[in-house]
Structure formats: structure tokens, C-alpha cells
Amino acid sequence: MPDHQNHCTAWLSGTITPGYQIASGRCNDSPFGQGSLLLQLPLFIQQRLPFENIYPGTINLDIAPNKLQWLRPWKIIKNLRWHPEFHRETFSFCPCLLKISGKEHRAFVYFPHPESKIGHHHKDTTIEIISEFIPEIKYHDRIQVRFPGQYLKIKRG
Numbered sequence: 001m002p003d004h005q006n007h008c009t010a011w012l013s014g015t016i017t018p019g020y021q022i023a024s025g026r027c028n029d030s031p032f033g034q035g036s037l038l039l040q041l042p043l044f045i046q047q048r049l050p051f052e053n054i055y056p057g058t059i060n061l062d063i064a065p066n067k068l069q070w071l072r073p074w075k076i077i078k079n080l081r082w083h084p085e086f087h088r089e090t091f092s093f094c095p096c097l098l099k100i101s102g103k104e105h106r107a108f109v110y111f112p113h114p115e116s117k118i119g120h121h122h123k124d125t126t127i128e129i130i131s132e133f134i135p136e137i138k139y140h141d142r143i144q145v146r147f148p149g150q151y152l153k154i155k156r157g
Contacts (some may be wrong), residue, residue, distance in 0.1 A: 015144060016061060062126050093108050096129065109129060125157070
């Protein structure tokens with residue numbers, strides 16, 4: 001089980017922004033039906049990641065002007081074929097904590113590697129996060145995130 005609090009960075013503020021809605025399947029022209037995460041999550045679980053209760057959609061957190069720099073992933077899955085019609089992708093993960101209205105939620109940074117991703121790239125100031133369903137969040141909310149510093153560091157903008 002990941003340690004979400006060991007050697008954590010300081011809290012970093014960001015704004016929840018709309019993404020492409022490919023992961024959740026909410027976009028009108030998704031090539032993945034109900035969403036890419038619905039297809040990926042069972043494969044991540046097969047790789048022994050603790051994602052049984054993860055909601056099949058991402059939280060896109062814009063931390064501009066800051067950026068994250070990967071030092072090393074907590075877990076990495078290389079060359080995963082999660083859809084029969086698309087190339088294999090590599091994914092890195094890191095446990096994190098979200099603070100929303102004073103309450104902490106365990107979550108994970110979800111990072112499809114850009115060199116293997118088939119499209120829908122985010123700005124380099126956007127972090128994709130997966131977690132259990134958090135009903136109280138909405139677009140444009142300001143929330144905070146922190147993560148173990150041995151995996152990621154903040155590049156101040």
C-alpha cells in the first residue's frame with residue numbers, strides 16, 4: 001500500500017480545469033466508449049495497483065505557473081496495450097493527497113507518458129489525478145495537492 005504522507009512536499013494550490021473528457025467517456029466523440037480509464041483500471045489492478053475504488057475519470061489540476069518534475073515513479077507500467085486499436089502506452093503513478101474544503105483525500109498522480117500517448121496532451125502545468133469519487137468538487141475550484149518528494153518535485157514558475 002502506498003504511503004501518501006511519508007516525506008511529503010508542501011501543499012501546492014491549483015485550479016480544477018476541464019480536460020478532454022476522454023478518460024471519463026463524457027466527450028461526444030470518444031473512441032473508447034465509456035472512457036479510457038474504464039478500460040485501463042482493470043489492467044492497472046492486474047498489475048497490483050490499489051485502484052479498486054478509483055473513479056473512472058481524472059481530476060485535471062492546473063498548478064500554473066508551477067510544473068512537476070518526475071524524479072522517479074512510485075509505480076510504472078510500460079508498454080501497456082489497453083485498447084486493441086491503439087499503440088501501447090507507458091504510465092507512471094505517484095500517491096498524493098488532495099485537500100478539499102479542509103478535508104484530505106488519498107489520490108494518485110496519473111501520468112500517461114507523452115511519448116507513448118496517442119493524443120489529447122495537457123499543458124505542462126496540468127497534473128492528472130485519479131481518486132475515489134469526490135462529489136463536492138467542480139470545475140474552477142481551488143484545491144491543494146501534495147505528494148512524497150522522492151517521486152516528484154515542484155518546479156516553481
